[in-house]
Amino acid sequence: MKMINHPLVKAYRKFVANRTPHAVGFIGQPDAGKSSLINKLLPNAEAYAGVHTDATLTAQSYDYPVFGELVDFPGVGTEEVTLSQYKKMIKTSDITTFYYVFGSKIRETDMELIKYLSKEEKEVHFIYNKVDALIDVNHVESLESLKHTKNTELKVMLRPYIKTQKDYLFVSALSGEGIEAMQARVKTLFEKQHEEYVENYQKEEMKESYLNYKVNSVFPKLFTPALKEVISRQSYSVLERTIRSHFKVEADDVYDKFNMWPSIKKHIKEQNNQETTFTQMMDFAKMIQVIRSAFKLKSLNPVQSILGSLLEIGLSQAFPAVQGIINYTNDIKEVARHILDRSTPSYR
Ligand SMILES: Nc1nc2c(ncn2[C@@H]2O[C@H](COP(=O)(O)OP(=O)(O)OP(=O)(O)O)[C@@H](O)[C@H]2O)c(=O)[nH]1
Ligand SMILES: [Mg+2]
Structure with missing residues (x-):
């Protein structure tokens, strides 16, 4: 089995990536050259660098080679995006590192947003773009001294909010100045984030949390009004297929793990073979508990309504069937775990 392109592995990769920082956000002044910088860092990005202000109205992400995204x-x-909308965009993005791009003087709005970023404990780096245009019209001050003045201004403004010493990285998307330094920063950041991604990918708790989420979300697909009919007819193959495809597990994978074919019917048979007269002992409330804990359900409502209809079949038939479905689901969960254990944490 090719584990790299296995649909389950792909889905798990996304699950882990969503729980691990894997991007850097380019924010800052309108027209500062954020999109141009992304273009420069990524030859294939084709970010739309506008001729006029506010060319980019929503956040857009561009894949960085191997790992990470430039957003x-x-x-x-x-006028298009208010400060509070902007803050919301930052908050919902899950991005932990930002490049704040300036192309001119620090404004009140910049400070408000920087304050917000620091409150949200985001890591911020300050980029001064268009350094090619940083000239003293009177030809008195040197470029070095202009940069020094800019850095001093930044430090004074940031002192109350940013604890670490911060300097601008002076760059120009036009002349290419500082672009290599910026590329090196992006590379270092993504290497660090990738390490964390690999670590998270291999954690047992991460796998367990993904598999539990799959178990939980299969419940509504199984416990439908049609379940009563399925149990009375004892035709479980559709349910089995539903469970396997929900876990993105193929028949081959199942055989690979068990060297045999588990089935709901086999599990029901095992239930019935146990001489415990659980069917009498097992009352309605207990059955609800079993289902709730098996599928990690927070609320009672979905179980109650479905069990009402199962009662018509009678507990002695319904309970072993439900237990059989639970056991089969756990089999497939273990097949899925087996696939994840043997997969490699590649990112794309
Ligand atoms: N002189 C100079 N101009 C630049 C530089 N980088 C970008 N520009 C110009 O600045 C303008 C704005 O560039 P964008 O990349 O669209 O800026 P942006 O920050 O993405 O703008 P919004 O998305 O609208 O906020 C364009 O006309 C670019 O050609 C630079 O390093 N030097
Ligand atoms: Mg832009």
Whole structure:
């Protein structure tokens, strides 16, 4: 089995990536050159660098080779995106590291957003783009001294909010100045994030949490009004297929793990072979508990309504069937775990 392109592995990769930082956000002043910088860092990005302000109105992400995404945000402090909308965009993005791009003087809006980023414990780096245009019109101050002045201004403004010493990285998307340094930063960041991703990918708790989420979300697909009919007819193959395809597990995978074919019917038979007269002991409330804990259900409602209809078949038939479905689901969960254990944490 090719584990790299296995649909289950792909889904798990996404699950882990969503729980691990894997991006850097480009935010900052309108027209500062955020999109141009992304273009420069990624030859294939084709981020739309606009001729006029506010060209980018929603965040857009661009895949970085091997690992990570560069996320292009709109400019801060425009009519199109209010500051509070902007904050919401940052909050819902799950991005932990930002490049704040300046192309001119620090404004009030910039400070408000920087304050917000620091409150949200985001890591912020400050980029001064368009350094090619940083000239003293009177030809008195040197470029070095202009940069020094910019850095001093930044430090004074940030002192109350950013604890670590911060300097601008001076770059130009136009002349290419500083782009290599910026590339090195992006590379270092993504290497660090990738390490964390690999670590998370291999954690047993991460796998367990993914598999439990799959178990939980299969419940509504199994416990439908048609279940009563399925149990009375004892035709479980559709249910089995539903469970396997929900876990993105193929028949081959199942055989690979067990060297035999588990089935709901076999599990029911085992139930009935146990001489315990659980059917009498097992009352309605207990059955609800069994289902709730098996499928990790928080609420009682979905179980109650479905069990009402199962009662018509009678507990002695319904309970072994339900237990059989639970056991088969756990079999497939273990097949899925087996696949994840043997997969490699590649990212794309
Ligand atoms: N001189 C100079 N101009 C630049 C540089 N980088 C970008 N520009 C120009 O600045 C303008 C804005 O560039 P964008 O990349 O669209 O800026 P942005 O920050 O993405 O803008 P919004 O998304 O609208 O906030 C364009 O006309 C670019 O050609 C630079 O390093 N130097
Ligand atoms: Mg843009």
